[in-house]
Amino acid sequence: MTQAEEKDRRGSFTAAGMKRGVRAALALTLGLMPFGLVVGMTADAQGLSLLETLLMSGLVFAGTSQVMALGLWTEPAPILAAALTCLVINLRMAPMGVALGPVLDRLHGIRLWGSLALLVDNAFALMVAEMRAGRRDAGFLVGASMVMWVNWMLMCGTGHVFASAIRLPPGHPVFFASLAALMSVLVPIWRGASDLLPWVAAGMLALLAHGVLGLGAPWPVLLGALGGGAIGAARDLRAAR
Incomplete structure (x- = not known):
């Protein structure tokens, strides 16, 4: 090198x-x-x-x-x-x-x-x-x-x-x-199909917060980001092991 x-x-x-x-x-x-x-x-x-x-x-x-x-x-x-x-x-x-x-x-x-x-x-x-x-x-x-x-x-x-x-x-x-x-x-x-789970999870959490829980901005964005990020991090840690 x-x-x-x-x-x-x-x-x-x-x-x-x-x-x-x-x-x-x-x-x-x-x-x-x-x-x-x-x-x-x-x-x-x-x-x-x-x-x-x-x-x-x-x-x-x-x-x-x-x-x-x-x-x-x-x-x-x-x-x-x-x-x-x-x-x-x-x-x-x-x-x-x-x-x-x-x-x-x-x-x-x-x-x-x-x-x-x-x-x-x-x-x-x-x-x-x-x-x-x-x-x-x-x-x-x-x-x-x-x-x-x-x-x-x-x-x-x-x-x-x-x-x-x-x-x-x-x-x-x-x-x-x-x-x-x-x-x-x-x-x-985008890295392929492996990204679908955290991305879909983030979207579903945001929709749940807004449509079901009735939370207004900015909480759906925050919950979706944190939830999707946590799932993605868990996936990467599992792959690293």
Whole structure:
């Protein structure tokens, strides 16, 4: 094994990795555009200014959390309820960080915290595919995430600016964008039939929480994620033995 291969195996952060991440993220970024437009239009409808919308989008950088928080938005703003909702939904980021441990554990300072600050579902999925291919360059994660962040800011801002000109009725097909963007995350991390059990279990738990128990957002998402993750972890441990 060459020195370069050994460095990549242990984990690294290179400009070449960032460029590869940028290229890999472009296709997924196109799919995220309608999602950003929806968030921008929703923010305008709830009375947020363009500056407030951009600050929320740039600092939170989590579309599902933003949609949930905007759905709760009233005057005065329910800061505690919105913050709790975002916290519960974004708890899924914790196991994502753990899963990326082989890539992030050897990073320090701004490289580590910058990588974590930009972490989103789609970039995580692309990075998992990289790790399965034997590559552990954290630059790939940052490159992919940066492309998505820039696109997110542009689309949220555009949606807000042109919201009055493109008012859409509830139930319009474009509002499916948020669900479609989340579903696209599944493509690069699909490993075959062995993934069906945890994925189906996660979906069934979320449906049970919402349809049977009557729990509202964000609890179905959290229960589905934790249940599916636990089943997947048990499966992997059994296979490792």
